[in-house]
Amino acid sequence: MNTxxxxxxxxxxxxxxxxxxxxxxxxxxxxxxxxxxxxxxxKAFGLFGATIPxxxxxxxxxxxxxxxxxxxxxxxxxxxTGIFNSHLIMxxxxxxYGTRAQKEKFLPRFASxxxxxxxxxxxxxxxxxxxxxxxxxxxxxxxxxxxxxxxWISNGIKGSCxxxxxxxxxxxxxxxxxxxxxxxxKGPGFRVSKKLEKLGYKGIDSAxxxxxxxxxxxxxxxxxxxxxxFHHAIGGLELGRINVAARGVGVANAALKDxxxxxxxxxxxxxxICEHQAIQLKLGEMATxxxxxxxxxxxxARAYDAGERCDMEAGMAKYFASEAALENSIEAVRIHGGYxxxxxxxxxxxxxxxxxxxxxxxxxxxxxxxxxxxxxxRNPA
Amino acid sequence: MKALVAVKRVIxxxxxxxxxxxxxxxxxxxxxxxxxxxxxxxxEEAVRLKEAGVVTEIVAVSAGVQACQETLRTALAIGADxxxxxxxxxxxxxxxxxxxxxxxxxxxxxxxxxxxKQAIDDDANQTGQMLAxxxxxxxxxxxxxxxxxxxxATVTREVDGGLETIALKLPAVVTTDLRLNEPRYVTLPNxxxxxxxxxxxxxxxxxxxxxxxxxxxxxxxxxxxxxxxxKVPDAKALVEKLRNEAKVI
Numbered sequence: 001m002n003t004x005x006x007x008x009x010x011x012x013x014x015x016x017x018x019x020x021x022x023x024x025x026x027x028x029x030x031x032x033x034x035x036x037x038x039x040x041x042x043k044a045f046g047l048f049g050a051t052i053p054x055x056x057x058x059x060x061x062x063x064x065x066x067x068x069x070x071x072x073x074x075x076x077x078x079x080x081t082g083i084f085n086s087h088l089i090m091x092x093x094x095x096x097y098g099t100r101a102q103k104e105k106f107l108p109r110f111a112s113x114x115x116x117x118x119x120x121x122x123x124x125x126x127x128x129x130x131x132x133x134x135x136x137x138x139x140x141x142x143x144x145x146x147x148x149x150x151x152w153i154s155n156g157i158k159g160s161c162x163x164x165x166x167x168x169x170x171x172x173x174x175x176x177x178x179x180x181x182x183x184x185x186k187g188p189g190f191r192v193s194k195k196l197e198k199l200g201y202k203g204i205d206s207a208x209x210x211x212x213x214x215x216x217x218x219x220x221x222x223x224x225x226x227x228x229x230f231h232h233a234i235g236g237l238e239l240g241r242i243n244v245a246a247r248g249v250g251v252a253n254a255a256l257k258d259x260x261x262x263x264x265x266x267x268x269x270x271x272x273i274c275e276h277q278a279i280q281l282k283l284g285e286m287a288t289x290x291x292x293x294x295x296x297x298x299x300x301a302r303a304y305d306a307g308e309r310c311d312m313e314a315g316m317a318k319y320f321a322s323e324a325a326l327e328n329s330i331e332a333v334r335i336h337g338g339y340x341x342x343x344x345x346x347x348x349x350x351x352x353x354x355x356x357x358x359x360x361x362x363x364x365x366x367x368x369x370x371x372x373x374x375x376x377x378r379n380p381a
Numbered sequence: 382m383k384a385l386v387a388v389k390r391v392i393x394x395x396x397x398x399x400x401x402x403x404x405x406x407x408x409x410x411x412x413x414x415x416x417x418x419x420x421x422x423x424x425e426e427a428v429r430l431k432e433a434g435v436v437t438e439i440v441a442v443s444a445g446v447q448a449c450q451e452t453l454r455t456a457l458a459i460g461a462d463x464x465x466x467x468x469x470x471x472x473x474x475x476x477x478x479x480x481x482x483x484x485x486x487x488x489x490x491x492x493x494x495x496x497x498k499q500a501i502d503d504d505a506n507q508t509g510q511m512l513a514x515x516x517x518x519x520x521x522x523x524x525x526x527x528x529x530x531x532x533x534a535t536v537t538r539e540v541d542g543g544l545e546t547i548a549l550k551l552p553a554v555v556t557t558d559l560r561l562n563e564p565r566y567v568t569l570p571n572x573x574x575x576x577x578x579x580x581x582x583x584x585x586x587x588x589x590x591x592x593x594x595x596x597x598x599x600x601x602x603x604x605x606x607x608x609x610x611x612k613v614p615d616a617k618a619l620v621e622k623l624r625n626e627a628k629v630i
Contacts, residue, residue, distance in 0.1 A: 012458075044568050046569035
């Protein structure tokens, strides 16, 4: 894809954001209402197939272009990106590791948005320590019978298909060799137990899912081989982290833009507050964070698109960009003063949304450990 | 029936335009460019006529620098079938564009030419009218409704006194006003499909048109800055000021 096409894509999405998303985002967010109409528009835009290969009906965009789309949408309403991000990570697992039959069966339906969903990895008592999951799948003839609970599942209520990580051999040593991924389509034995209430990231359904003697056809085992699930899940996390980092870039930019605009119209002591050094120091730091975060995301996406190992780069981008979002949003609140604390302005939303990116898709504490481990591995003594 | 739609690459409507320091024009370097919004309405109208089964082929045309290809790709993504760029680095004025469009009409023989009523850069509002005159075709400018059937177009126009509806024999030239339609979003799959559509590149010489500017720009300046307003305590004070200071009532 050349720059002109990428610009055309970003322009098209930008028009939609300004015309249909920005005017409605605050109200939907306040009501924690699922943006049905925007989801239909995102379907028409092809966003549910953004990174799915063209041969399966997707757009086949590079992760670099995709990350720019995610940042651009997050700058207006971050929650929207959750509706297709997790969905595309599920699709990426099928595209990378699925059998030919699985790709043909699932990817075109994922690309059109007819079937939407996401990843189902986290459990009530385990997230970061993924190998400790307890959801179990036992083979019975041509099916696997699944029992367990998954939580914090994006699109859990509105979605219908999930990349479900389970244990097929709980005794395996090392533990990851007993883990397997399935494509689980909702049916008897698969229910949503509750919608999770959150600080921010409103509008999107994050849910707890319960599996009780839920039967999955053996043909839905990703790649057709047990014991590879951990590898499949981790493979998707690199892309997932680039996406979350891009969301951070978007929120950090939004906070900066709102702060710059407000500081030029708000006056104290006879001049706009942007002319006071106290505010200028904040704006200078905020703008630098935005630029650095953007470049880190671009670098990680470039490595991912080139097929290079990029857990360190994706970890750096995710860590830095999400912290940039958090720092910029609190600074934007401070620059707005009392209005920053009011729900009449968007900056309080950025401040509530930003921590998600610091925690989700691998905590920032974990990211620093990943960065350090890779740093040591790439520089042997 | 073939429709020809002219599109112009202009500075994006969201950009705050700056005058060049030497006063020779406005800054265009590193400035976001996009399709003239009135031309987007023109493309949309042609696509709607095609979807209604009236038009069978839409040819999008543009004139200007090589980057106008991007504008044409957008027209193709909205739904035009193919595109022609008359490439030139020369400064193009309305008469030169009208002459190029006339040559393209002679080459393509469309029954309907749709253009934006004006471009948001120079706001000239001349090209459609000049084209109709050069071709000797009827014209309907400032269209807010277009209906085509039985070899004629019925066009509702936005005029000073309200709305005027006129009938034109085809072939004809129509220029679009803001309320004609709301252009659809360009979707990502259609952007990808547009890459495969034909985009022909011509030079003005090949059409036998001399595009040399006839008008010289003497100087470009910023409009004078508006003075800050004053607040009045009540209606009485406002009337007093309007009568005695502004002297408008």
